[in-house]
Amino acid sequence: MTLKLVGAALTVLAPSWIGFQIAARYGRRPVELRGFQNGLAVLVTEVEYGATPMPDALRSAARAAGPVAGAILADAARRLEAGGGITPGEALSDALAEHRGSVCLTPADEEILAALFPVLGASDRHDQVRHLRLALDRLAAAEAEAADERRRYERMYRYVGVLSGLALVLILM
């Protein structure tokens, strides 16, 4: 009997846990997008008013970008300083690929950042600011979409997880 109870509890918990995980991804995506926006906003300031060299600019952007986006930007700064003939765009691209497992961005979100890779640091101030601002606008749109999805799906996946666990227990009983 006790064994049966423990089994039932596990059967409920497993799908619930999966549901909560999926829900958490929906919760983290807008936060990460916002982090990238904060980082890029700092980058715009550094480029526009400070004309700060890219590694330093990336580092101060990383400080403003929160944990996930910050780790990626800081990693890009590190790669860039390590040298080896890579451009800032490639440094950022590599950093993003390295952290792909721990971010909740969709391919479309990554595409926004990827649009920056070939131009990052490669043109004059005016042009840099224009590209960065465009990316900021697109990130803001993506964030709004992510927030909407979060509102709709975050709770749903939690409920569905728990309920399907219960249903499973009832059916198997």
Add this chain to the structure above:
Amino acid sequence: MLPEGFEREILTYVSPRLTGLLRRAAEALPAPLEEIRIRQDRPLQLVYPGGDAFVAPDGRLTADPGRAVRPDHDDLQRTFQLMARGSVYAWEEEVRGGFLTLEGGHRVGLCGRAVTEAGRIRTLTQVASLNIRIAREVPGAADGLLPHLVRGGRFLSTLLISPPQAGKTTLLRDLVRQLSAGVPRLGLRGLKVGLVDERSEVAGCLRGVPQRDVGPRTDVLDGCPKAEGLMLLIRALSPEVVAADEIGRPEDATAVMEALHAGVAVLATAHGSGLADVRRRPALAELLRVGAFERAVLLSRRRGPGTVEAVLDLAREVVA
């Protein structure tokens, strides 16, 4: 022959695909490397005193441009970006002026497509030619000249007159260095020198710090128009000597006069192949007429760059 610091100061900033080639090719050169010319889709060229050579795909030197390696778009862009330390926007002024300065004072000339705005170059895009000019200091270039420019432990205001490529800037740099350091054998103590380096050629400043040896008592005003720069130095930095490259505009002359009235000696250069050339330019003629300069030095390329043709005592006649 590899120039000193070549690996760290130059090759770090060149597209990785080209570094190996350049290293091998530069080692094979019969004389120290002077210029690396990277042009998109055109042969990779090395220039050394007395000649040039192209680089073959195996890193050997070749005289045939058809057999040379041709850097592609990515090589150019990558090299440009690396030289700008991934921050082209931070060197806007330099890029607009068509050059970048590397650590060690090496200058990189840029050529590509100019974006103009109201008739002025706003920036260069699609950089398609890079000319890496390897800085070589010639300490002691002014050794033979300096005794003629000093009298009673005092440096006399001097105008260096030379055609292009005759070593005018190199000589100016070494004069500045020696004046700043002091020359005990001439009874010359170290002087405070203010240098206006409008085109960043004399001191090769990187982020305001001179990359060339311009002496311990030298302050460099980098990238500043000469006339304004000279006034600023005199007012703010109490120099005993001010130096500037290529003077010639009326406002330059006014600034030089201002310096002389303040009791500051002036060291300047001007384009020309002789005193007559200089006298034809109104601003300089006026300066010579009022006796602003006590010495004029004529340079030529006759026996290589930096050949001193004559030192003139402008107060009297020929000294040497």
Add this chain to the structure above:
Amino acid sequence: MDVQLLFRIAGVGIIVAVMATVLKQAGKDEQGQMVTLVGVLVVLMMVVTLLGKFFNLVKATFGMY
């Protein structure tokens, strides 16, 4: 007759209903319908086995072989 089975069927019904509502609210109407359908099928399976047992009993009782 097992009361547990009744509770099971009722439980599955409630859960499926709640799940369908939640999905519908999130805008996933199609998935909601799917879940309802699956719920109905699951319940039907349970009932079908019961009905099978019932007919077998009837046959056995009246000796209709």
